[in-house]
Amino acid sequence: MHGLRALVVGCGVTALVLSPLFREPRRDSFPLSTYPMFADHPQDPWIFTVLGVDESGAEHRLSPALITGSHEAMQAAETVRLAVSESADTQIRLCANVASRVASAGRRSLVRLVVVGLQYDPVAYFTEDGDEPRARLEYARCDVPRAPVPE
Amino acid sequence: MTRPASALLAPAPAERLASLRVLTGGFACAYLLFFSFEILAPLSFEGHRFRPVGVVSLLAAPLSRELVWLLYGVSLPLAAAFTTGFLYRFTAPAFALVLLFLSTYRNSWGMVFHTENLMVLHVAILAAAPSADAWSFDGASKVPSPAGDRRYAWAIATMSLVTVATYFVAGIAKLEISGMSWMSGDVLRAHVALDSLLKIELGSLHSFVGAWLVRFGPLFSPLALGTLALELGAPLALVGRRIGRVWVAFAWAFHAGVLVVMAIGFAYPLSGVAFASWLEPDVLWQRFQSRRHGSSN
Numbered sequence: 001m002h003g004l005r006a007l008v009v010g011c012g013v014t015a016l017v018l019s020p021l022f023r024e025p026r027r028d029s030f031p032l033s034t035y036p037m038f039a040d041h042p043q044d045p046w047i048f049t050v051l052g053v054d055e056s057g058a059e060h061r062l063s064p065a066l067i068t069g070s071h072e073a074m075q076a077a078e079t080v081r082l083a084v085s086e087s088a089d090t091q092i093r094l095c096a097n098v099a100s101r102v103a104s105a106g107r108r109s110l111v112r113l114v115v116v117g118l119q120y121d122p123v124a125y126f127t128e129d130g131d132e133p134r135a136r137l138e139y140a141r142c143d144v145p146r147a148p149v150p151e
Numbered sequence: 152m153t154r155p156a157s158a159l160l161a162p163a164p165a166e167r168l169a170s171l172r173v174l175t176g177g178f179a180c181a182y183l184l185f186f187s188f189e190i191l192a193p194l195s196f197e198g199h200r201f202r203p204v205g206v207v208s209l210l211a212a213p214l215s216r217e218l219v220w221l222l223y224g225v226s227l228p229l230a231a232a233f234t235t236g237f238l239y240r241f242t243a244p245a246f247a248l249v250l251l252f253l254s255t256y257r258n259s260w261g262m263v264f265h266t267e268n269l270m271v272l273h274v275a276i277l278a279a280a281p282s283a284d285a286w287s288f289d290g291a292s293k294v295p296s297p298a299g300d301r302r303y304a305w306a307i308a309t310m311s312l313v314t315v316a317t318y319f320v321a322g323i324a325k326l327e328i329s330g331m332s333w334m335s336g337d338v339l340r341a342h343v344a345l346d347s348l349l350k351i352e353l354g355s356l357h358s359f360v361g362a363w364l365v366r367f368g369p370l371f372s373p374l375a376l377g378t379l380a381l382e383l384g385a386p387l388a389l390v391g392r393r394i395g396r397v398w399v400a401f402a403w404a405f406h407a408g409v410l411v412v413m414a415i416g417f418a419y420p421l422s423g424v425a426f427a428s429w430l431e432p433d434v435l436w437q438r439f440q441s442r443r444h445g446s447s448n
Contacts, residue, residue, distance in 0.1 A: 002281070006302070006305035006306075009276065009279045009309065010305050010309040014312045017272065017313050017316040017317060018316050018319075018320065020320055021323055025323075025327040025328050026328065029205050030205045030258040030263050031268040031271045034324045035321035036328060037265055038325070038342045039338075041338045042342065042345045061352060064355055070195075073349055073350045075261070079200060082202075093197070097197060122341055122344035122348045123341055123344045123365055126344055126348075127365060
């Protein structure tokens with residue numbers, strides 16, 4: 001009985017873990033992954049995010065927790081990318097959701113949010129004077145709701 | 152039997168498998184507690200962001216908040232039961248399923264992470280094996296054979312096989328997607344730079360070391376070669392225990408490097424638990440115990 005269980009579980013689990021070798025390598029899943037995370041060359045990648053704007057018009061970065069409710073930067077960027085790849089309605093809804101989190105977090109200096117895509121050469125950013133994005137696209141804007149001032 | 156096969160399936164004492172259960176279960180308990188914010192993050196995600204993968208693909212829509220809380224709440228006592236070997240026949244498979252579902256659910260929102268895969272797989276293997284015959288509530292009444300038994304060896308061997316397989320698959324993906332050009336180091340350098348830049352733009356913690364290293368392009372070719380050698384050479388770790396331990400040392404150093412250069416912490420390998428199937432933790436524990444008794448006498 002133990003021998004049969006050993007054979008079935010041992011061979012079965014190992015075969016399952018190796019099975020992603022036979023599918024398109026960029027098609028990821030969990031926990032049976034192709035582990036494609038660092039495999040592709042990111043040529044002039046776009047970074048999608050939401051920026052806060054204050055009264056003077058200056059832009060401020062927002063944390064992943066404000067953008068998505070998770071601490072993961074990758075997840076925040078991916079969430080904005082997916083919203084951007086969908087409809088204008090989705091982009092506005094994302095902006096409104098982030099705005100309500102910004103208001104709840106008490107970031108009173110921010111009056112407006114903007115959903116943006118920024119294109120960089122990541123290596124040039126750190127090796128040359130490449131800290132300005134090569135291109136920038138704006139997808140949506142929304143106001144940060146003002147919390148009622150207690151009397 | 153061939154040398155690798157006989158080395159892998161050499162009879163093992165019940166304590167060896169039990170020690171792996173305690174370590175893996177203990178890590179899973181810590182993961183559920185310390186990463187609760189990330190595990191429960193989907194509660195604050197908008198439903199339209201749901202992109203189910205793996206077993207969660209069976210769902211047409213996200214779970215209700217109550218059900219996610221219930222699953223998380225159930226996972227904690229199940230993790231404790233798994234670790235202590237309490238009613239193992241029932242609690243271990245239940246824990247393996249709940250952990251699989253919870254971690255897959257966390258990965259079902261447009262971003263697949265790669266930090267929990269091995270832990271989930273190792274828990275599943277241990278749950279299917281007689282891992283609670285020693286060092287457990289269930290095993291208190293059992294008298295395991297001191298010489299060891301093959302029935303405790305297959306799960307240990309499968310844990311090693313699965314660990315090796317994940318690294319090998321990662322190496323193949325790099326060659327399939329980028330070809331031999333991955334070895335030039337340009338892809339790795341671009342990823343280190345992009346990772347730091349993305350974290351800067353997203354107001355998150357990035358690695359200053361990685362951002363600084365990007366200036367030194369030629370450095371990335373040996374780093375890329377080393378990464379591919381580690382991943383594609385992983386099956387060598389199954390040849391014998393000594394070679395296996397050398398590979399484990401390099402694999403751990405690789406993850407430490409990823410932490411320093413990219414601020415990405417693969418907690419399970421970094422803790423060493425992912426590689427414990429090569430390390431005979433029961434022997435280390437016995438040595439520690441006898442040294443402690445020796446010094447107190």
